[in-house]
Amino acid sequence: MAQKYRKPYRYRFSTTVCWFTLVFLLLTSSVIPSGIAAENTVLIIQSQQITAYNEMIKGFEDGCKGKNISIQAIYDLEGDIEVGKRIIENIKDNKPTPKVILAVGVLAATLVKEQFPQVPIIFCMVINYERFNLQGTNITGISSEASLKDQFTILKELMGPHKNIGVIYDPVKTGKTISEAANLEKIFQFNLIKTEVSSEKEVESALKNIVNKIDALWMIPDSTVITKNTIRLISNISVERRLPVFCTSEAIVKAGALLSILPNYTYTGFQASQLAQTLLNSPTTTSLGIRMPDKLKLTLNTRTAKLIGINLSSIQTYPDIVLYPE
Known part of the structure; x- marks a missing residue:
């Protein structure tokens, strides 16, 4: 245990006088020094x-x-x-x-x-x-999460004339998000293809039912839909069908999704x-x-972009973008 340092008496007396003087000045002054x-x-x-x-x-x-x-x-x-x-x-x-x-x-x-x-x-x-x-x-x-307006702005810039955006969701967990997104469809000229699920087991069939109807898949942070198993499934199908996948997770981009849009x-x-x-x-x-x-920060999978034939020129100049793999 470290020993306590004890000052000699003359220094303790001097320190005591200084403290009494300081207290007196503080008590008799209406202005408190900024340093204190x-x-x-x-x-x-x-x-x-x-x-x-x-x-x-x-x-x-x-x-x-x-x-x-x-x-x-x-x-x-x-x-x-x-x-x-x-x-x-x-x-x-x-x-x-x-x-x-x-x-x-x-x-x-x-x-x-x-x-x-x-x-x-x-x-x-x-x-x-x-x-x-x-x-x-x-x-x-x-x-x-980035605002829906910010997400859709970036999505539209990358997708161009493609209109049909698929989303799979659990209404108990993310129903409000989908309701808000539906209100933006006309503004951004998107057609949201919405599919409800209530368990992880339903995700595969839901995806297969919409994959031929959509130009891109929008993955929102829904714990029913996004699991280790479904991420692997979605990644495989997106490459096979040349389907861009947008999400809000860098980890999902590294697993094969095209782009994540998330806060810095x-x-x-x-x-x-x-x-x-x-x-x-x-x-x-x-x-x-x-x-x-x-x-916001964008993470873009350049390998996926090449595999599915997406032109990245419209967003590669974004001020805060991470290209994966480097």
């Missing part, structure tokens, strides 16, 4: 350790620099609800209470919403956040830091609503 002003504190709670979460948190940390925002601590719930509950209880027992909490991932977001009803919360990286009732007078969030996670973290600054600077404001990500 307390920083605003933010607590970060992440559901688990994954690359996307860490990129987002790094962006948040960078965005807080020089903004008088202090990150009190970063907690990892390890993807375990029981671990998460213990950590949340420890946080509640400790002081001071953070002025804002950043919750990264669905486990962190749902636990924090339940346990900190009086603290402004910013959540990020929650897929299909509508399903988890992440709303309230103290809730602010950034969607983990680092910039999402920076965007969250701006929201935190707004909340901290306006104590009467406790919620800023749900925001869409300000910047």
